[in-house]
Amino acid sequence: MSLDLSDVKRIAHLARIEIDDAGAETALHQLSGILGLIEEMQAVNTDGIAPMSHSQDVTQRLREDVVSETNQRELFQSIAPAVENGLYLVPKVIE
């Protein structure tokens, strides 16, 4: 699987990372090297092998549906880039 410049720009957009042409060129070269490494996987026969996500194959723990956290809005918002009246400020999204 080989990438081209437009792929790199599409990936950067999906990842929400601004990239200029020079950056995309460098990324193309490096991502291609990494994907070349990853391609080694395709030679392996994995028919009938179950995917593994946790070594102990544990199932998700459940808990009672009760309140476990206290309200710490002020503390949490004290480290936010921009807040007003208890709300996080972002550029206008609805006209």
Place this chain on the structure above:
Amino acid sequence: MINSSLKELAALLAGKKISSLELTREFLARIGRFNPKINAYVTLDEEKTLTQAHAADARIGRGEAGPLTGIPIAQKDIFCAKGWTTTCGSKMLENFVAPYDAHIIEQFDRAGAVNLGKTNMDEFAMGSSNETSYFGQVKNPWDKSRVPGGSSGGSAAAVAARMCAAATGTDTGGSIRQPASLCGLSGLKPTYGVCSRYGMIAFASSLDQAGPMAKSSEDLALMMNVMAGFDPRDSTSLQRDKEDYTRSLNKPLTGLRIGLPKEYFADGLDAGVAKVVEDAIAEYRKLGAETVEVSLPNTRLSIPVYYVLAPAEASSNLARFDGVRYGYRAPEYTDLLDMYCKTRAQGFGEEVKRRIMIGTYVLSAGYYDAYYLKAQKIRRLIAQDFTEAFKQCDVIMGPAAPGTAFKVGEKTADPVSMYLEDLYTIAVNLAGLPGMSIPAGFSNGLPVGLQIIGNYFDEARMLGVGHQYQQATDWHTRMPEGM
């Protein structure tokens, strides 16, 4: 005193030969002296540190001390500590003051340990040399023109230069064991799920695991007694009975079966490192252990599998850094999308962006089965290799890293060459097994680590295997010159 074991320090504190305040001041003085050259710490807060030391002295005075009460510990800057700047080595979190404590930090607080400061690391733990840190590279105390390894390079350098009694690290693909090897100290990555990930800034959640870094195996055991334990706030934390990790330290090695994977002694291993590792294994035979050749045929595949799974999970985990709730926000932007894109382009370093992009690509529509699912299937094959090997042996031994500490800048131009640093460590994370590295000697004046891999939950045995070697050898007591 700076070379004393944790047990010796606890005895000095209990016997009132020294106070925690004095001990802490001694380490702070060493940090003041050596850190400007080594750059192991990124955040120090003398007032907070000394307040904890004072409280520890009071606790010791009341006769309520535990084994780590009053002991100064360095914390990797990946652990949120309430009121402490917690950067994870990134510009993105340069001004992030954690509003809560990680479980690991709580555990040390409960034990009465003293937080000496936060240690430097590769940005978001992505790196094997500490060169991706936004706060500058860490220098290897054994040779300042060389890297300390990574990502827990600050913690490794702090222990090696005796700028702390012990430290914490995290290991996603070798980030405790490889720097421990390159800096000449002992480091343990526990079985996945043994230490809580709560408050530990996430990189690849199915692989990340916290662990101790210290001078000796015995020190690691005492650290593990504090760090391990069930925590309901981490959905992958394992519910197990509390165990004493020191219980097998004095168990003789007679009859211990050591598996030597032939793939770990093949091409790609530096000859000097191979010699040191073979000498260490000869020492184990002298101490009564037997060796048997085993095979881990899928070792080579662990790198491609890792570079699908870890970036995929990272791309998802790091989506939270959007400039809205905390962390960096770009100063100028046109709209919301532009704010996200500029914030992330400016806030993340090159390696982090590279991995997010790889992860985004392998998870994008149409590629999931070919990459992520395929990698998860091979992951099971890699884990099965170990299951087979452990039918023939009790522990597996080999090198922790393919070479000794390399020069600063040597591998930064080619990411793939850097990724190969973790050839012997990554499979252990993929399988979820415990692994450790202990100092085994030197090659051209640089430390070499011996990796010990155990079966699931066999940390106590591994620590004993390390301790017995350290009773017979003195590599773990060596210190860099001029420190």
